[in-house]
Amino acid sequence: MIKLIECPRDAMQGRTEFIDTAIKAAYINQLLQVGFDTIDFGSFVSPKAIPQMRDTAEVLSLLDLYSSKSKLLAIIANERGAEDALQFEEIDYLGFPLSVSETFQQxxxxxxxxxxxxxxxxxxxxxxxxGKTLVTYLSMGFGNPYGDPYSPELVADFVEKLEEMGIKIISFADTIGSADSDLIENLYEVNARAFPNIEFGLHLHSNPKDLQPKIEAALKAGCRRFDGAIYGFGGCPMAKDELVGNVATESLISILDKNGFETGIDRNELSEAMKLSRVVFN
Known part of the structure; x- marks a missing residue:
């Protein structure tokens, strides 16, 4: 079974106009009915750094989790954020962004x-x-714009260090849309073979026209965990290309359908979520 991680947090966090807390909660509550494995719903980080996420705890209090099988993931950037997130039993996963680029980590x-x-x-x-699980995102996992060292072997060194710590889930993040299908396939094959006890995921930022070969390369290499955001909202401003955003969930599902993979998604509930997203991100 494919695991789809829907990322409203990533879609929302870069927006300058504050999205009302009740609207955020209503949107996430709809997403909880779609059948996603996990909802990346918010973050416990400094409100000065990410003002859009300052109401994450309040949003969480408004979520109806009883009729959903989806799990919740919150992003944190330090121990204090982790301690804040760990106060809430509703949260299943904490996500930490670890970069293979020294410049981006700073x-x-x-x-x-x-x-x-x-x-x-x-x-x-x-x-x-x-009783929680840490998901480690290897940002700049397919290269960086700073001239910092990068190679698949370097990424494998990071994975080895994380495995030694006991990390069980690692998601390779293409922060600036630099990955091509050959690199994606190579990176997954090498690491999945070397570290069979780790679940590897893919968090792409990509131009829509380049998406299908990238997803199919990851599938061929054995990846079964994919992040997306409805309509591709969000992304990384450093990509310097307005078309390079999050993977559009509906496009990802279409590609998975074409390749014969079961997603467990309720299409009617997805349609309602897509309608609601137009209100949230108007």
Missing amino acids: RNTNKSIRQALETVESIHNLCEVN
Whole structure:
């Protein structure tokens, strides 16, 4: 079974106009009916850094989880954020952005890679004690625009360090839309073979016209965990291309359908969520 992770948090967080808390909750409640494996619903980070997410705890209090099988994931950037998120039993996963680019790690979390790895280990231990699971996102996982070192072998070194800590889920993140299908297939095949106990996912930012070969390359290499956002809302401003955004969930589902993969998605509920997204992101 394919695991689809819907990312309203990623779609919302970069918007300058604050989205009303009740509207966020209504949208996420609709997403909870669609059949996604996980909803990346919010983050516990500094409101100065991401003002759009300052109401994550309040949004959580408005969610109806009893009629949904979807799990909840919250992004955190340090131990304090993890401790805040761990207060809520409704949250199943914590997500931490670890970059293979030193420059981006400093920009994203004000930490060096060495410090960030220490933070990952600390947060993973907190998750273990509290019955949660840490999802580690390897951002700039397919290259970076800074001239920092990059290679699939470098990524494998990061994965090895994470495996030694006991990390079970790693998602390769193409932060700037630089991956091609050959690199995606190579990266997954190498790591899935070397680290069979880790579940690897894919968080792409991509131009829509390039999406199908990328997803099919990941499927061929054995990837069964994919992140998306309805209509592709959100993305990374550093991509410097307005077409490079999150993977549109509806496009991802269409590609999976064409390749014969079962998603478990309720199409009627998805249609309602797509209608509602137009109101949220108007």
